[in-house]
Structures are given as structure tokens and as C-alpha cells.
Amino acid sequence: MHPAPSILLFTTLSGAGYGLLAVWSLAGLAGIVPATPMAGALGLGPALVLVTAGLLASTFHLGRPERAWRAVGQWRTSWLSREGLAALATYPPALLLAGLWVLGGRAAAPPALLAAVGAATTVACTGQIYATLKPIPRWHQPLTTPVYLALALAAGAQLALLLAALLGPVPAPLGGLVLLTLPLAWGLKLLWWRAGDGADPIASADAAIGLPGRGPVRLVEPPHTASNYLLDEMGYRVARRHAAKLRRLALLFGLALPWGLAAVGLALGGALLVVAALVGTLGLALGLAIERWLFFAEARHTVTLWYGEPAV
Amino acid sequence: MTALPDPPPTRRLGLVIDLDTCVGCQACVVACKEWNGGGHPAPLSDLDPYGARASGTWLNRVHGFEVGEGAAGRTVYFPRSCLHCENAACVTVCPTGASFKRAEDGIVLVDADKCIGCGLCAWACPYGARELDRPTGVMKKCTLCVDRIHDPRLPEAEREPACVATCPARARHFGDLADPTSAVSRLVAERGGVDLLPELGYRPTNKYLPPRPGWRLAETGAALADAPAEGGFLGWLDRLLGG
Numbered sequence: 396m397h398p399a400p401s402i403l404l405f406t407t408l409s410g411a412g413y414g415l416l417a418v419w420s421l422a423g424l425a426g427i428v429p430a431t432p433m434a435g436a437l438g439l440g441p442a443l444v445l446v447t448a449g450l451l452a453s454t455f456h457l458g459r460p461e462r463a464w465r466a467v468g469q470w471r472t473s474w475l476s477r478e479g480l481a482a483l484a485t486y487p488p489a490l491l492l493a494g495l496w497v498l499g500g501r502a503a504a505p506p507a508l509l510a511a512v513g514a515a516t517t518v519a520c521t522g523q524i525y526a527t528l529k530p531i532p533r534w535h536q537p538l539t540t541p542v543y544l545a546l547a548l549a550a551g552a553q554l555a556l557l558l559a560a561l562l563g564p565v566p567a568p569l570g571g572l573v574l575l576t577l578p579l580a581w582g583l584k585l586l587w588w589r590a591g592d593g594a595d596p597i598a599s600a601d602a603a604i605g606l607p608g609r610g611p612v613r614l615v616e617p618p619h620t621a622s623n624y625l626l627d628e629m630g631y632r633v634a635r636r637h638a639a640k641l642r643r644l645a646l647l648f649g650l651a652l653p654w655g656l657a658a659v660g661l662a663l664g665g666a667l668l669v670v671a672a673l674v675g676t677l678g679l680a681l682g683l684a685i686e687r688w689l690f691f692a693e694a695r696h697t698v699t700l701w702y703g704e705p706a707v
Numbered sequence: 708m709t710a711l712p713d714p715p716p717t718r719r720l721g722l723v724i725d726l727d728t729c730v731g732c733q734a735c736v737v738a739c740k741e742w743n744g745g746g747h748p749a750p751l752s753d754l755d756p757y758g759a760r761a762s763g764t765w766l767n768r769v770h771g772f773e774v775g776e777g778a779a780g781r782t783v784y785f786p787r788s789c790l791h792c793e794n795a796a797c798v799t800v801c802p803t804g805a806s807f808k809r810a811e812d813g814i815v816l817v818d819a820d821k822c823i824g825c826g827l828c829a830w831a832c833p834y835g836a837r838e839l840d841r842p843t844g845v846m847k848k849c850t851l852c853v854d855r856i857h858d859p860r861l862p863e864a865e866r867e868p869a870c871v872a873t874c875p876a877r878a879r880h881f882g883d884l885a886d887p888t889s890a891v892s893r894l895v896a897e898r899g900g901v902d903l904l905p906e907l908g909y910r911p912t913n914k915y916l917p918p919r920p921g922w923r924l925a926e927t928g929a930a931l932a933d934a935p936a937e938g939g940f941l942g943w944l945d946r947l948l949g950g
Binding site for chain 1: 709710726731736755759760761762763764765768769770771772773774775776779780782783784785787796798799800801802803804805821822823824825826827829830831832833834835838839840841843844845846901902903904906907908915917918
């Protein structure tokens with residue numbers, strides 16, 4: 396599958412933004428981060444900027460972006476529609492929470508809970524869009540949505556650590572959350588990779604042309620000489636050679652680096668923690684970018700069966 | 708509305724494609740582009756049409772395969788277009804309602820005025836039946852020539868999809884596959900017509916007829932062996948040349 400930059404930006408930026416929104420809202424509600432205007436602006440501001448930037452990036456993927464408003468109409472059947480609705484529904488409580496927190500100096504419970512639930516629902520819908528696509532076996536597995544949720548939570552926790560470090564001494568639960576969610580999220584991702592690598596093919600070329608069991612099938616006359624939309628979009632196969640190396644890099648930058656820096660930084664505290672959390676955040680961003688690129692580049696679609704792929 | 712029609716359509720219009728007689732001439736591909744480039748799904752844009760990397764939007768494609776090996780091997784031309792599935796995931800994933808399945812005849816269509824070009828339906832189709840028309844930014848697919856098969860101004864014999872009307876090998880047939888007495892349903896029953904990838908659960912309407920067990924090179928090979936020595940002048944010449 397073609398890793399379109401607009402979708403990579405959307406899922407990584409919005410994922411991290413919704414993660415931060417959920418973590419900061421609940422941390423404010425629990426009194427883990429202070430209910431001061433400064434803390435509200437420093438946490439919810441970046442969360443809403445990331446979420447909004449990601450959503451805007453997603454419209455660049457559309458052939459007709461001016462019609463994007465139509466996408467919320469079919470929530471009864473479409474996960475993409477549900478994702479759009481959940482994203483829109485998260486704004487009112489998030490903005491209300493931000494308003495009360497920044498202007499009134501209190502993290503009100505109803506909007507904080509609704510913002511956290513809205514953030515989790517939106518990310519879960521994103522995961523479900525991919526998890527329900529049967530023609531792409533690597534995506535169509537039960538762990539796809541949990542991986543999206545866990546990576547968004549880990550990114551949100553990492554950002555919360557950085558922002559809390561800017562405010563002063565980091566509360567222990569936030570540090571613990573980073574040290575816990577990073578290995579959890581990447582552990583799920585490892586399981587997801589393993590499941591995708593070990594899965595049996597769901598279809599073969601002979602069955603795709605309705606002639607199973609009649610011997611090997613070879614494409615001798617492709618239907619067109621140049622590429623087309625199907626091959627550009629679903630026959631993308633650049634990264635597979637480097638997949639193993641890229642996975643190790645994703646784990647190095649996305650897990651080992653931020654986890655190690657967070658552990659050391661939390662022990663040392665002060666300005667060193669700010670630097671450690673900043674470098675860790677940049678590492679996680681790079682790790683997530685690699686992970687999301689591989690998510691698309693490694694995925695194969697059944698349409699390639701008619702273009703020379705023996706099995707998918 | 709992107710929910711599938713409930714109850715399911717009582718008519719299931721579709722194609723039956725004969726892999727025995729298709730000769731891969733691409734006439735159906737061209738006829739489809741010609742009719743639909745000016746019909747319901749117009750335009751079907753081309754990119755760099757006169758250049759070395761000419762590509763574009765087509766609703767019907769013919770792939771040429773070799774199947775089997777040695778004497779059992781044969782060439783199979785495989786026309787690929789929308790199968791108008793009963794369980795059409797391309798319809799239910801659509802966030803706008805642009806993609807829909809008609810309750811009256813089961814045809815799956817795209818409303819080009821509502822499509823936002825997100826491409827999710829193309830990902831959801833296992834058969835590669837949908838192509839995004841990049842210059843216009845909306846999804847295109849086979850309409851079963853809906854603007855032709857139901858047009859009362861056309862003579863009844865011409866109310867069939869352009870690909871079927873043009874096929875010189877009579878490899879394409881059109882009809883109601885929900886009606887067991889229709890010509891296409893009888894053809895499917897007679898020839899053992901199959902669904903593509905039925906285990907995936909999309910319940911395609913279109914059926915494919917497998918090649919008949921037929922002519923084999925091995926069985927008729929004797930005809931190609933050297934003729935026995937003859938008498939007369941040719942026999943003398945044969946002997947003279949050391950045959």
C-alpha cells in the first residue's frame with residue numbers, strides 16, 4: 396500500500412495529539428498536573444494544535460477536499476465516517492476544558508472525561524478503518540486497533556512528560572506512565588508484526604482467476620504497459636527489502652532511546668530531564684514515522700494477485 | 708445511503724464471462740472506455756495519453772495468464788471488472804453515501820457529485836474494481852452500462868452493456884443471476900460457473916465459466932510427426948536425401 400504523506404502525518408500527529416489530550420485531561424482531573432492557567436495552556440494547546448494539524452493534513456489525501464464535510468454522514472456503516480464524527484465531537488469538550496482551565500483555573504470533570512473518551516474513540520475508529528479491510532491481511536487482524544491506541548497513548552505520555560518537565564518537577568505518575576506505556580505499545584507492535592509475518596495467505600493467483608488447482612499461474616500479458624491507480628496505490632513495494640532494518644530502527648528510536656532517556660532524566664530531574672524528554676520525544680517521533688511508513692509499505696492487497704503476485 | 712439494500716435486491720444483474728472463449732482481443736476494454744467515457748461515469752481521464760507512460764482510468768481490464776504446465780498448460784485471458792457483489796464492502800465503508808447498491812437490480816454505483824475521493828472503497832474492494840480518476844478527484848467503476856441497459860429509447864437487443872455487445876467471441880453474457888431460469892443462470896449451471904475468491908465472503912454477482920476440458924497437444928501430436936515414406940517421385944527424393 397502506498398504510504399501517502401498526508402495519511403502518515405494525520406495518523407501520527409493526530410494520534411499523538413489525542414494521546415496528549417487524554418493524558419493531560421485525566422492528569423488535570425486527578426490533580427497530577429496543577430489546575431493553573433499555565434499548565435492548562437501548556438498541555439492542551441499543543442494537544443489541540445497536533446490534532447488539528449493532523450486532521451487538516453488528512454484532507455490533502457482527498458480527491459475533493461472541499462467536500463470533506465460530507466464524510467460525517469454515514470456513521471451507521473463507515474468507520475471513516477465515525478472517525479470524522481468522533482473527531483468533531485471531541486472539540487467542544489476539549490475547548491470547554493481548555494477554556495475553564497486556562498481562564499478559570501480549574502480542570503472540570505465532565506469536559507475532561509468527555510475529551511479523554513472522545514480522543515480514545517477517535518483513535519480507535521482510525522484503527523478500525525484499517526482493521527476491517529479484509530483485502531489487506533496485514534491490517535485485518537485483531538491487534539491493529541489496540542496498537543493504534545497504545546502508540547497514541549505512549550506518544551501522549553511522552554509529550555506530557557516533556558511539557559510537565561517544563562512546568563517544574565515531574566509528578567511520579569507521569570514518569571511512570573511513560574516508562575510503562577512505551578514498552579507496552581511497542582510490545583504490542585512486535586506481536587502485530589509477528590502475526591502479520593506468520594499469517595497464511597488468504598488468497599492465491601489461481602483462485603483469483605477462478606481456476607484453483609490447475610497448476611501454476613503466470614501473468615504473461617499485463618493489461619496495461621504503464622502503471623495505473625491500482626498499482627500506484629496498492630502495488631507499492633519499495634520498502635520491503637529494508638523492512639527488517641527499518642523495524643529495528645523504529646524500535647531503537649521509538650522505544651530504546653525515549654525509554655532510556657526518560658529513566659535517566661527522571662532520576663536526575665531538573666533541566667537535564669527537559670533535555671532528555673525533548674530528545675526522547677524527537678526520537679519517538681522518528682520511530683513512529685518509520686513505523687507508520689512500514690505499516691503501509693509492508694501491507695499487500697489482494698488486487699496484486701492479478702498483477703503477478705502468486706499469493707497474498 | 709451506504710447501508711446495503713434491505714431486503715437484498717430481488718434482481719441481480721451481472722455478467723457471465725467465458726474463460727474458454729475469451730481471446731484477449733481487448734475489444735470489451737475499448738468499448739467500455741468508449742461508452743463510459745461519454746456516459747454516466749464520464750469523464751474517464753487519461754494521463755500522458757500520447758507519451759511513453761500513458762495511463763488512465765479504465766473500468767474493465769483483460770489480463771493474459773498461462774495456467775498449468777506442459778501439455779496441460781493453456782493460455783487464459785481474464786477480463787476483470789466490478790463483480791457487483793451482494794456483500795459489497797466498497798459500499799459500506801463509504802463515509803459520504805456516494806457509493807451505493809441499487810435496491811432494484813443490485814448494480815453498485817458511485818454518485819460523482821457526493822464522492823470526496825478518499826479512496827477507502829478502492830482499498831476495501833478485493834478485486835481491484837475501482838479506480839480513482841485523478842484529474843477529477845472522484846472514484847470510477849463499472850456501471851454495468853446502467854445508462855444503456857435500461858434505456859427504453861434503444862432497441863431491446865441493444866440494451867446490454869457495451870462490453871457484451873462488442874465481444875466478437877461471445878465470451879460475455881449479461882442477465883439476471885437471481886432468476887434461475889434466465890439464460891445466464893442456465894449457462895452458469897451447465898458450465899459450472901464460479902465465483903472469484905468465494906472464501907472472502909463478498910458474494911460476487913458476476914460469474915466466470917472455466918475453460919472446457921479440450922484439445923490437447925499431446926493427444927493430437929501424431930498429426931505433427933513426419934509423414935511415412937511415400938512411393939513415386941517424392942519417395943525417391945526422400946530416399947535420395949537420406950530420409
